[in-house]
């Protein structure tokens with residue numbers, strides 16, 4: 001269930017009352033959420049969806065993200081066609097699933113698979129916020145769990161790229177069960193001495209933050225991403241206190257030890273490749289622990 005309100009940086013909607021010219025303008029150009037500059041959509045894609053003026057990181061689709069983090073043509077997707085079912089008979093859920101499958105060309109809110117970066121093999125799962133706010137239902141949980149289990153079997157590290165409003169309310173407690181299932185798979189991956197990395201992108205909330213997004217051996221975040229469990233407004237109303245302006249930003253979390261590093265998207269490929277190399281050279285976690293003992 002997306003338990004935070006509207007994302008602070010939700011994409012711009014086009015009003016039905018706008019003229020045709022306005023509609024075309026808002027299709028090609030839009031206002032930056034970070035600095036209010038007018039940005040051209042096409043130009044922004046070439047800049048990895050980063051505002052050239054304020055460096056605000058706009059969301060990326062799962063496949064764009066994979067292209068950024070994998071060697072060309074190395075990515076092989078797994079469980080591509082796994083789809084959610086409306087087991088609770090939630091009103092309107094079937095229609096929403098169909099509409100999202102059509103508009104995003106994805107079967108659910110996560111894309112998983114294996115490939116290489118600078119010839120180093122690893123497993124990757126990337127959540128896509130366009131699919132129902134990347135809420136975690138049974139398919140998202142199952143695909144992530146299978147990716148981790150397969151990474152354990154293949155003896156390779158894993159990278160989980162998160163963006164989510166939280167657990168999927170249309171699947172009730174089945175969604176919540178995914179937290180324990182994916183965490184258990186990660187524990188087995190870790191027992192084998194294999195590293196797992198998390199990349200938290202804007203926004204990461206709810207059950208995803210409370211499970212696999214917080215379990216990485218190295219937790220990376222993109223600049224100014226909003227990351228939390230419940231949203232700031234809910235917390236403020238509950239504890240009846242004013243929260244700092246930068247509350248739940250990557251920078252705030254890094255300052256308080258919940259995030260290890262903040263990495264600019266333009267540096268991500270290089271930095272992640274170095275991290276993989278470092279863990280490989282340092283030996284598996286198992287070996288390091290044995291050496292310490």
Ligand SMILES: [Zn+2]
Pocket residue numbers: 032033034035036037051052053054055056
């Ligand atoms: Zn900007």
